[in-house]
Amino acid sequence: MGTLTHGLGCEGEAVNNLKSGRSLSERYGRYWYKFRRNKLSIIGLAAIIAVIFIALFAPWLSPYPSNAGLFVNFAAAGQAPSGTHVFGTEEIGRDIFSRIMFGFQYSLMLMVVVLSISVAPGVILGLIAGYYNGRGISVVIMRLADVFVAVPPLLLALSVASVLTPSAVNAMLAVSLAWWPWYTRLVYSSSSSIRNEDYVRAAELVGASRWHIMFKEILPNSLGSILTKVTLDCGWVILIGASLSYVGLGAQAPTPDLGTMIAEGAAYLPAQWWISIFPAFAIVVVILGFNLLGDGINDMFSSGIS
Amino acid sequence: MPLLEVKDLRVNYRVYEGTLKVLNGVNISLEKGEKVGIIGESACGKTTTVKSVMRLLASNAKIAGGEVRYAGEDVLTMAKGRLRDLRRKKMSMIFQDPSAALNPVFTIRQQLYDIIKFSADTRLSKEETHEGALKYLKEAALPEPERILDSYPFQLSGGMKQRVSIAMALVSANELLIADEPGTSLDVTIEDQIMRLLKKIVEEKEISVILITHALGTVKNFVDRIYVMYAGTIVEEGPTKEVFNNPQHPYTQMLIKAVPKLTGGGVPEGILGQVPSYLTPPSGCRFVTRCPYRMEVCDQVPRMYKAGTDQKAACFLYDEGHRSK
Amino acid sequence: MHLNDPIFVQYFYWVQGIFTGDWGIALFTQRNVLLDVQEFLPSTVELIAVAAIIDLLIAVPLGLVAGRYANSAVDNGVRILSYIGIAIPSFVVAVLLQISLGYGTHLFPIIGRLSQTTAPPPTITGLYTIDSLLTGNFGAFGDALWHLVLPAFALALGPIAQEARIMRSAVVENLHSDYTLSEISHGLPERTIALKYLMKPSLIPTITIYALDISAQIGNAFLIELIFNWPGFSRYGLNAMLSKDLNAIVAVVLVAGIMFAVANILVDLVVGYLDPRIRLRGRSGE
Numbered sequence: 001m002g003t004l005t006h007g008l009g010c011e012g013e014a015v016n017n018l019k020s021g022r023s024l025s026e027r028y029g030r031y032w033y034k035f036r037r038n039k040l041s042i043i044g045l046a047a048i049i050a051v052i053f054i055a056l057f058a059p060w061l062s063p064y065p066s067n068a069g070l071f072v073n074f075a076a077a078g079q080a081p082s083g084t085h086v087f088g089t090e091e092i093g094r095d096i097f098s099r100i101m102f103g104f105q106y107s108l109m110l111m112v113v114v115l116s117i118s119v120a121p122g123v124i125l126g127l128i129a130g131y132y133n134g135r136g137i138s139v140v141i142m143r144l145a146d147v148f149v150a151v152p153p154l155l156l157a158l159s160v161a162s163v164l165t166p167s168a169v170n171a172m173l174a175v176s177l178a179w180w181p182w183y184t185r186l187v188y189s190s191s192s193s194i195r196n197e198d199y200v201r202a203a204e205l206v207g208a209s210r211w212h213i214m215f216k217e218i219l220p221n222s223l224g225s226i227l228t229k230v231t232l233d234c235g236w237v238i239l240i241g242a243s244l245s246y247v248g249l250g251a252q253a254p255t256p257d258l259g260t261m262i263a264e265g266a267a268y269l270p271a272q273w274w275i276s277i278f279p280a281f282a283i284v285v286v287i288l289g290f291n292l293l294g295d296g297i298n299d300m301f302s303s304g305i306s
Numbered sequence: 307m308p309l310l311e312v313k314d315l316r317v318n319y320r321v322y323e324g325t326l327k328v329l330n331g332v333n334i335s336l337e338k339g340e341k342v343g344i345i346g347e348s349a350c351g352k353t354t355t356v357k358s359v360m361r362l363l364a365s366n367a368k369i370a371g372g373e374v375r376y377a378g379e380d381v382l383t384m385a386k387g388r389l390r391d392l393r394r395k396k397m398s399m400i401f402q403d404p405s406a407a408l409n410p411v412f413t414i415r416q417q418l419y420d421i422i423k424f425s426a427d428t429r430l431s432k433e434e435t436h437e438g439a440l441k442y443l444k445e446a447a448l449p450e451p452e453r454i455l456d457s458y459p460f461q462l463s464g465g466m467k468q469r470v471s472i473a474m475a476l477v478s479a480n481e482l483l484i485a486d487e488p489g490t491s492l493d494v495t496i497e498d499q500i501m502r503l504l505k506k507i508v509e510e511k512e513i514s515v516i517l518i519t520h521a522l523g524t525v526k527n528f529v530d531r532i533y534v535m536y537a538g539t540i541v542e543e544g545p546t547k548e549v550f551n552n553p554q555h556p557y558t559q560m561l562i563k564a565v566p567k568l569t570g571g572g573v574p575e576g577i578l579g580q581v582p583s584y585l586t587p588p589s590g591c592r593f594v595t596r597c598p599y600r601m602e603v604c605d606q607v608p609r610m611y612k613a614g615t616d617q618k619a620a621c622f623l624y625d626e627g628h629r630s631k
Numbered sequence: 632m633h634l635n636d637p638i639f640v641q642y643f644y645w646v647q648g649i650f651t652g653d654w655g656i657a658l659f660t661q662r663n664v665l666l667d668v669q670e671f672l673p674s675t676v677e678l679i680a681v682a683a684i685i686d687l688l689i690a691v692p693l694g695l696v697a698g699r700y701a702n703s704a705v706d707n708g709v710r711i712l713s714y715i716g717i718a719i720p721s722f723v724v725a726v727l728l729q730i731s732l733g734y735g736t737h738l739f740p741i742i743g744r745l746s747q748t749t750a751p752p753p754t755i756t757g758l759y760t761i762d763s764l765l766t767g768n769f770g771a772f773g774d775a776l777w778h779l780v781l782p783a784f785a786l787a788l789g790p791i792a793q794e795a796r797i798m799r800s801a802v803v804e805n806l807h808s809d810y811t812l813s814e815i816s817h818g819l820p821e822r823t824i825a826l827k828y829l830m831k832p833s834l835i836p837t838i839t840i841y842a843l844d845i846s847a848q849i850g851n852a853f854l855i856e857l858i859f860n861w862p863g864f865s866r867y868g869l870n871a872m873l874s875k876d877l878n879a880i881v882a883v884v885l886v887a888g889i890m891f892a893v894a895n896i897l898v899d900l901v902v903g904y905l906d907p908r909i910r911l912r913g914r915s916g917e
């Protein structure tokens with residue numbers, strides 16, 4: 001029946017058929033539709049926008065901006081949440097609400113730095129390993145990635161951070177070192193299969209350079225999964241950063257860091273619960289936000305109807 | 307009373323773009339022991355129709371109207387237990403791709419035994435279950451039944467998998483077997499074997515059949531009666547011979563012309579144009595966009611008119627009032 | 632110490648030491664690191680093993696129910712639960728558990744592996760639960776188990792959330808497959824379809840992720856052991872890190888790597904058992 005024109009699919013094909021000749025705005029409309037279909041994705045997006053906004057404008061938004069750094073006010077130490085200090089104050093009298101707002105700054109910075117250091121090399125190495133699949137360079141890259149993957153990221157980050165001097169910058173470095181191989185593996189798995197697709201072979205035949213093939217033919221096909229992983233990883237990176245701080249191998253005082261705040265407050269549990277519970281709640285909001293957002297982005301790139 | 311009666315069935319699918327009005331008033335009826343075929347281009351609602359009969363529609367599908375009566379009982383509204391009884395003992399379905407229709411991580415033995423066990427009214431012993439399995443595999447003309455039973459689906463060839471699917475369906479399809487393009491995913495020669503086997507079995511056991519296909523050659527020698535579907539509507543029905551030799555609806559005429567003939571005669575004619583969108587289908591006859599005989603009246607929905615010697619066609623060409631014009 | 636030798640030669644001596652039992656001296660315990668590993672590793676293994684069991688027992692049924700009744704109220708409940716599980720850092724879970732079930736209500740002990748009044752069972756495996764069972768000391772067994780509940784649950788919550796999600800999406804995918812439709816059309820009971828025919832194929836991706844998660848727990852155990860004052864290998868590692876004790880740190884990373892490898896081998900075996908395509912393909916040559 002090859003001569004029959006192909007009609008609309010009753011089930012899944014129906015949607016695909018309408019794709020032909022649709023405009024750019026229609027395409028974004030579809031992405032947006034898939035994203036917003038799950039209300040939780042919207043909540044995640046809103047939470048992250050709010051956190052970014054708070055972090056950017058913390059110096060102006062926070063009630064006690066000076067409490068972000070070295071600041072002591074023993075007169076106000078250990079106060080329970082009240083009208084003047086909505087989340088209470090900690091052991092040396094600093095306003096917890098203000099410190100959380102500044103804590104977002106550090107968390108987001110850690111996340112941005114770690115992902116910008118680790119994603120690009122990870123992706124490029126994955127592309128190279130996929131392109132030269134089966135050859136020596138591919139084997140070397142993938143075995144190296146396997147070695148790094150074999151050690152849990154938190155443990156690897158802890159070990160690296162412990163050998164270096166504990167500081168915010170070294171914490172970022174340590175987490176980055178634990179992160180790149182996951183992107184290498186992700187990109188490798190898709191690129192090594194796309195590598196043998198006819199359209200890549202065709203591009204090769206007409207003389208496209210290997211860089212063109214890697215970045216213009218192979219990479220766009222992995223973009224959806226990379227983007228999804230980046231969003232989900234935002235939460236994980238912040239979590240690992242907070243864990244480092246929690247054991248004292250991350251950002252050092254007086255940097256307002258959520259992990260450090262939780263650790264310091266733990267000594268005052270359960271009587272002065274607010275010292276660690278509110279920072280803990282703040283970190284949950286950030287991680288939850290990125291997870292919900294990541295799932296929404298995943299929905300955007302996945303096919304299927306229901 | 308017919309064994310199966312589909313009356314004015316309407317099914318919609320919810321998708322991003324809105325609601326796809328896929329089935330638009332489908333009527334089918336099937337007597338006991340009768341074999342009917344549903345033909346039409348891909349994606350014209352054939353599978354949706356039979357899945358509605360089995361109540362297997364996806365979660366985004368919605369029955370917008372009509373009824374499905376099995377021996378007088380309404381399938382769409384019957385209680386779950388009653389429905390399961392029907393599926394256990396009266397009707398079953400064979401799917402298009404046997405590789406997808408068998409659970410990949412269980413042996414044929416595990417799957418077939420379970421089907422036999424749960425189709426029986428009394429508790430079967432191990433030996434009885436095994437005997438049953440051998441019987442159904444033999445009916446499906448499978449050699450070396452013990453080896454088949456111990457195999458996982460991926461260890462069997464496509465043709466063998468489809469025979470296994472047939473064996474499984476035979477356990478519960480005592481009255482009605484629905485076959486959704488059972489040979490399409492196989493080699494032509496294997497497809498031919500499968501279709502012959504199926505025909506032999508259903509004739510011996512007097513099972514009613516609904517055969518879906520878009521390969522007209524296979525349906526020709528198989529079924530007694532044919533329904534031609536286009537864009538979610540039945541456009542023509544009649545005895546197989548009549549429909550093939552003397553097609554009445556313009557769509558059927560074009561469909562049959564489009565089949566390449568071994569006897570030569572050049573490249574067959576295609577059908578110009580596309581199936582209309584299910585989002586905004588034509589409000590009247592759905593074939594109007596491709597029909598060479600388009601008339602003013604075609605913006606209304608045609609009912610089935612008597613046409614040809616023994617057929618019915620949903621086309622105003624056969625309405626007394628319009629034919630004269 | 633071969634400090635004058637090139638780095639490759641030094642590495643060779645280190646590897647030789649690993650296989651001959653000379654793991655170097657830990658500066659802060661002043662003894663062979665291997666002895667430290669032997670002393671501290673069993674309690675961590677016990678903690679992670681109990682967490683792994685809790686994980687599987689909770690995550691699989693949750694994922695199965697959520698997937699089978701996708702988009703129902705149950706599914707949304709499980710979804711919210713798993714989001715919370717993923718988003719709350721394990722050290723926060725630990726602290727919250729201590730506050731709610733330890734300090735306030737005294738339902739569970741807050742620190743340690745055994746009550747002070749309970750004598751530890753003789754060391755056979757080093758796992759208190761197993762050792763006490765082997766010696767028929769049921770009092771100690773109960774006490775050890777009772778001490779394990781909170782830390783193991785704190786450790787398991789994240790993986791539970793993760794595995795429940797994987798299980799759910801696998802179940803949803805299999806639910807829409809032709810073979811499930813085929814099983815329904817043959818009239819199999821819903822129970823059999825869910826508990827047998829949906830369960831097994833859905834377990835395959837779940838178990839794969841499960842192994843990675845469990846072997847990564849040695850990382851999270853660092854924080855949990857710190858909070859619950861658990862005399863385990865992770866707390867040992869943390870002390871090594873805080874005092875920059877290289878021999879000990881290297882040993883900790885090495886052991887973590889070995890645990891990862893072991894977990895992966897175990898998973899390959901289990902997945903091979905569940906998935907005949909993996910198990911038989913090599914042999915039959917198909």
